[in-house]
Amino acid sequence: MRIEIDGTRLWNELGTLAGFSDTPRPSVTRIVFSDQDARARAYVKGLFTDAGLAVREDAVGNTFARWEGREPALAAIGTGSHIDAIPHAGAFDGTVGVLGGLEAIRALQRAGVRPRRSLEVLLFTSEEPTRFGIGCLGSRLLAGSLDAGAGETLRDKDGRTLNEVRTAAGFDGDLAGVRLGPGYYAGFVELHIEQGPLLERDGVPLGVVTAIAAPASLRLFFEGEGGHAGAVLMPARRDAFLAAAEVALAVEAAAKESGAVDTVGTAGVCEVFPGAINSIPSRVKLELDIRDIDGDRRDAVLRKVDEAIAEICGRRKVEARKEVINADSPAVCDASIVSALSTACERHGLAHRKMVSRAYHDSLFMARLAPAAMLFIPCRGGFSHRPEEYASPEAIAQGALVLAEAMATLAL
């Protein structure tokens, strides 16, 4: 069999998908269950159907497109990723895994492959935490890592529950039914852009992921005392923003001092209330993301951050309240899937590197459900989550080719 990827078609489909956005090109903003998300889903489902795949949607909007194997009762081989995008993001994060997975299946169809196991490409709902504050919503529910009660407890910034929003988007039914059985997949592989600079820098076309880091996501609320910026003297102040500023710097310091290059810490959200130039900030919301491929090392950073919050807020007489949004364990990828990906790279004469994923992916949760691994392709400058995000048509096609090859092997 000779597998051939239609790289032009895949590239054009990625371009079309990027147009479903609330911000103009090259920026992509596609929040889960928004109108643009619905339009994008309809487009992708149409492509699935055109390929002869059987499409199924679950109660949270995870979308499964199945190419039935010769022995449909066997556990399937899955691939896929997400299409939601944070505000002002790029066109390749997630989408390459969904449309690349589809093209891998189409390529196997064209090559005349008749796999024993069924192959499925998935579109996961809400990998990004933008709307409901928690990432990997769909894959968490599939893996049973999130309780169905989340439908009522998770709310968007307008106060609407997940259940209200998903129902309005046309996805109803019991969230408890989303969970997959342990025998559903025999293997899962996610194709994704690296979102880091290493492959591009070293000229390596493919990365085979052996471990996935997991973030601890924290939401902090600081409450000090407001007042007029001219009238309240410096010693009397309890400025919530200055406390938050110190905590953000303490996160950076704790991540840098961990002693490992893989430890990262970020304060990506800071909202200041009331937010007027002549008013002392009384309340601040700060959101932190701290991650590592080593869970113990990450937890040591979290403890340092807790100590810093206590010290800073005690000194500044600012109240702090902490919500742990999630604190998932990192995942080690499955050796047999890693091996299948490495072999597939070699078969096509493509160099690869074994590497860790510092970014978070649906595969972190799929790894709880089935043997799983990921395949990375280079992206320009390592940029992601911004409009400049870019992977070349060649890199994407190579990723889809190796994915197809590995899926064919795993489905034998």
Added chain:
Amino acid sequence: MRIEIDGTRLWNELGTLAGFSDTPRPSVTRIVFSDQDARARAYVKGLFTDAGLAVREDAVGNTFARWEGREPALAAIGTGSHIDAIPHAGAFDGTVGVLGGLEAIRALQRAGVRPRRSLEVLLFTSEEPTRFGIGCLGSRLLAGSLDAGAGETLRDKDGRTLNEVRTAAGFDGDLAGVRLGPGYYAGFVELHIEQGPLLERDGVPLGVVTAIAAPASLRLFFEGEGGHAGAVLMPARRDAFLAAAEVALAVEAAAKESGAVDTVGTAGVCEVFPGAINSIPSRVKLELDIRDIDGDRRDAVLRKVDEAIAEICGRRKVEARKEVINADSPAVCDASIVSALSTACERHGLAHRKMVSRAYHDSLFMARLAPAAMLFIPCRGGFSHRPEEYASPEAIAQGALVLAEAMATLAL
């Protein structure tokens, strides 16, 4: 003559005015040229008219209500303040000076006073910088401290120019015509809540202001490099928010180190872009307010802040751009007006303290046009610019009483 303030009526009018708000009581949000601002203006103009005052509005919406004196050709005596309110502010900032000024005039009318000079109460447009980024918009134009070109250069966050917005609100005509001649007022007195804790703490009912501090307002734009919070390693980062956090802390340090209790510095606005938990901040807008009653000392703090910005942004490889929104000079109040206010306090057996205003007021600009001073009343806890802002009916009535007495003297 015996001057009697109708404190109950004044209190009720303040309560009614507080209801014109985009946020629910006790919070007051009244942005200039919003629908609620228009409703509030209509209410106040009705009260002016009911008192038999002649109402005039200028091209920027400054509203003059005139009680003609026996010699109308003479320079008038003015009082007044503003009714706009920052988001989630209180019910007394500014409004006490407008409605208290009106009640002072009504009390003089009831007492049978026939002043030689005309008395005017003013409602100044946009004392707060919320919408157009610059405070004291109306009084700056009256004093010739702001060029009429500001109508085209000042824009709100939706990009609409001052001229577009004021015209839509019903105020048109040439902004250059707003400026008053130097002989228009013989004196100006503004009644205002202290917005600081001193009068309440020491049980002193009135403060006579001898100097008004002025802020330097700066807008800083930081530009670093975004990226995925999981994928970009700490040493490679150029996080715009961490640079802004350090600058905010440097402002606090510089204000504290000035050696004078009157030096204050605040970072009241911090907007982080893209503002997602898993995204490194690429751009931040930070707004600073640095003030003192001594202009040289304030400028020394500004220089320290500039040095800090250069050091921090150089070290973090973040670009910083600075806009000076304003850097007005502090004002010294007029000795004869201060004396009239002190005498009025004594005549009514009310203790007073001479003090400085650390907050910014329209009187800062009226002092460039005419002899001017201010009269402060206590406010609870010194709170201002927040819903808890409160001045008692008694304190407000005492302020209006002393204001009436002083205006009668000045109008003789």
